[in-house]
Amino acid sequence: MPEAASAAATRATIGDSEFDRDTAVTRRAPGVYDIDLSAGWTIINAVNGGYLLAVLGRALGDALPHPDPFTISAHYLTASQPGPAVVRTETVRTGRSLSTGQASLLQYDDEGNEVERIRVLASYGDLDALPDDVRTSAKPPAIPPPDQCFGPEDGPAPVDGSSAIADRLMLKLDPGTLGWALGQPSGRGEMRAWFGLADGRDADPLSLLLAVDALPPTAFELGLKGWVPTVELTAHVRCRPAPGPLRVSITTRNLAGGFLEEDAEVWDSADRLVAQSRQLARVRLG
Template sequence: MTDVPAEFDRATGVTASADGTYAADLGAGWVVGGGVNGGYLLATLGRALGQTVPGKPDPVAISAYYLAASTPGPATVTTRVLRDGGSVATLAADVSQGDSHRITALAAYGDLSGLTDDVATTASPPDLPPLEQCVGFGDAPPEFRDQAPPLMSRFDMRFDVASAGWAVGTPSGRGLIQCWFRLPDREPDPLSLLLAVDAMPPATFDLGMYGWAPTLELTAHLRARPAPGWLRLRHATRNVAGGMFEEDCEVWDSADRLVAQSRQLARTPRP
């Protein structure tokens, strides 16, 4: 019997069509607001980059600029090798749809499986209640579920009640959202970490600022291959100015390791 790929793997799948060029089909189920989710796009682009240099399948650092909103349907990922030396390759990639250039990115790729030492950090994991004490999408009021974007049903998130008041109109004002996270049919890996850093609602929701917050730039650093099991995510913003805000994300695995970090600059939410 042939194993059926997980939904995430199907949705981020790319097919080599020429040297350094890959065809993708962006799924409608990954839409949020006025376009396709930035983390999903980063994972799709990242999958193409992972096939570009043999022996270096994993993103170590990747920075993407979102030039225009992507839409469901065919897309082309074009990759270039800028330098391939030692344990790290420096790559570039562009995503286009038709004649429209949607994303441009630079990345460092290597092999995270070669990192056998523990992740050492002075940071602390999110102070999350046990999984069974957190609330999921199914616990939200019907009016919230009816208006939620398709993206929200692509994964399982269990929110800390203390940072989920935005869902019922009572944000805490701290600019902090944290949750347990997993894909329903696969264990986490480096590519899914690229999705995870942009999976939660914008941290501005906890400031009472609701709506689609288009990403302008997103940078992710990956520290290790995550252990199996639930991930813990922490989104926070400290500054909203000039119609934009920054958002920092930490991703912790089931072994209490900080396996990914990101920062993005996004526009303040629009209805």
């Protein structure tokens, strides 16, 4: 078998990949799902917020009559831990082309009490039913080719702490937004990267929910260090992504009063703007 064909044969596919297995929810009763949160998607020992959003998005995709998250708003309440969790969903409204649902991710404390981790509201539709018209004025971000970009494997780990998620992502950061890793942050609130899953699984609407919250925080390029916890994140999925790597561009315009916004755009290999997100996050000023 030629090498290229061999490599293609070993690529994970949508529905049969680690990401799919680690976001799989088991329906225990109508609107109640069990999930074992994987330790594989932690960053500095915290479970990645985008992975958690994908778990909630998957439960809602099962509970609602429409398959795809068009807009999903998550308020992050307490820090999730790897291990057992429950998702409770509620169907808020069912319409012809859109339906709206709510979901909560819950875990248990040492006394067995339920602790809510995240609550989301989302409106779902069918991306494949949308017309093909595009009148966008948005342009894809200019990022050098992947072989001129840098990932965690290209040097000393740029972030302290164990980050299992790094092994599961293909993340190649634009050198233009990598000054922070060299001790020379640009002062601009920008972060850009090529993004994919390390096992070669192509992107789908659920992995876009991961993509919008998987880059290093823009705060690093603003000269800040330390954790930037998300208060709220809303993502819009605008188009089913084409196969191939994604480009993710994140910008922050307003760092003030100990909070900042992160606006993400995700572009697919066909130059379509496939997702947009905005989050409000806290910063600790040094």
